[in-house]
Amino acid sequence: MDNIRKSSRGKAGITLFKAFIGTGVLALPHTYKEAGLGLAIISTILIGMLSYYTMALIVDVANKMPKKECSLSFVAKHVLGDWGSHLVNFSIVSMQIACCISYLIFMNKFLSFVTCEFNIGWLCDATGIYVAFAFIVIFPLILLNSVHYLFIPSILANIFVYVTLLAQLFYDTNKIYSDPELKSAIKSKLVEFNFAKIPLFFGIVVYAFEGIAVILTIRASLPDPNKFKPILKIVLVVITFTYIFFGSISYITFGEDTEEIVFFNFPVSATQFLVLEVLYSFALIFTFPLQLFPAVKVLEHSRLLRKKLYRGPGKVNKPLRYLIRFTLVALIFLIAFSVPSFALFLNLVGAVLFSLITFVIPICIYNKFFKFELTFVKRWLNWLVMIAGIIGGTFGMVFTLKEMFQTQEST
16 A cells, blocks of 8 residues: 555546546437537536535545545445445446446447448348457456456557547547538537436436546545545546537537447548547457456455355365356346447446445435534435435436337337
């Protein structure tokens, strides 16, 4: 932990910013189109403010902990007991698995998009081949017992992700700047409010603000963890306006043609953009095992599997370990290649899992920890935030499942 403590406030801020940027940002332009630009901007600001509010509550509790280097699971166990720790661990593991599923959905959609656009008949919509290709590449990486070997690929993956996002912004801004019609369309789009689409928008934006699980780990990297909250506030403001800018400018650029995954709006004939998309896909492949590794470790050390898997110091039942990992990866693949929509999946995960860990768990922890110090107004403000998150998550889940069933029936 001594090495971690040497992190500066600037490095902690950059690490926190990177923790928020994930696949959720790719679906924002499409959801901005669905909800209407005006409503989407206001909703993003509101959800960003509420996300900061609940994260700040967790930081306030952590600042009162006897152990300064604490995780969200530790805080939940200290305040709520074992059930709180189990709930947090379940949420985090489920979120990590969901992120891996989103990576595979992107890969499936990307391979289908490219092969069909280039009229490669035997590969166009050949889901079986995509599954085989992804599994052959990913499964050997999952068998590694240390992420040390993936350190350099992880760095390259981060570079590919940010370069591709910057390329998207460059393409969008250049197109708007050179097209007077797009400039004039900005004002008309700002008054678009489609309230009927809010349930299909809420989960994706909550998913985009996905950093709550790691904020306490980053907080612990500071020489004085109690000074973390101002960094969190600045990063959340920057992230909120980054999402608004990215979602808005991409939607303005492509209008009603905005794809579920905005990268697919790049012209296929532009080789440089196609190369970036290929690199982005490989970045997700190498990020997959890193994302799944903590979830695998939690499962392997669970009460159900620990005694069967670990027979003593240095003695591991390797066939059982490989079977567990094979089964988990196979389940992830089954879900990923069955989901009809990238945006709908993100919205469902955001509405259910991310709403739970963003709006419910922090309120329960804070209100119990400070139960003798809370004012009446503060207590009920917290409950209202939690109720708003539950309502938004419930409506998002119901409407998303409805859309999924309708999409499957129509295909």
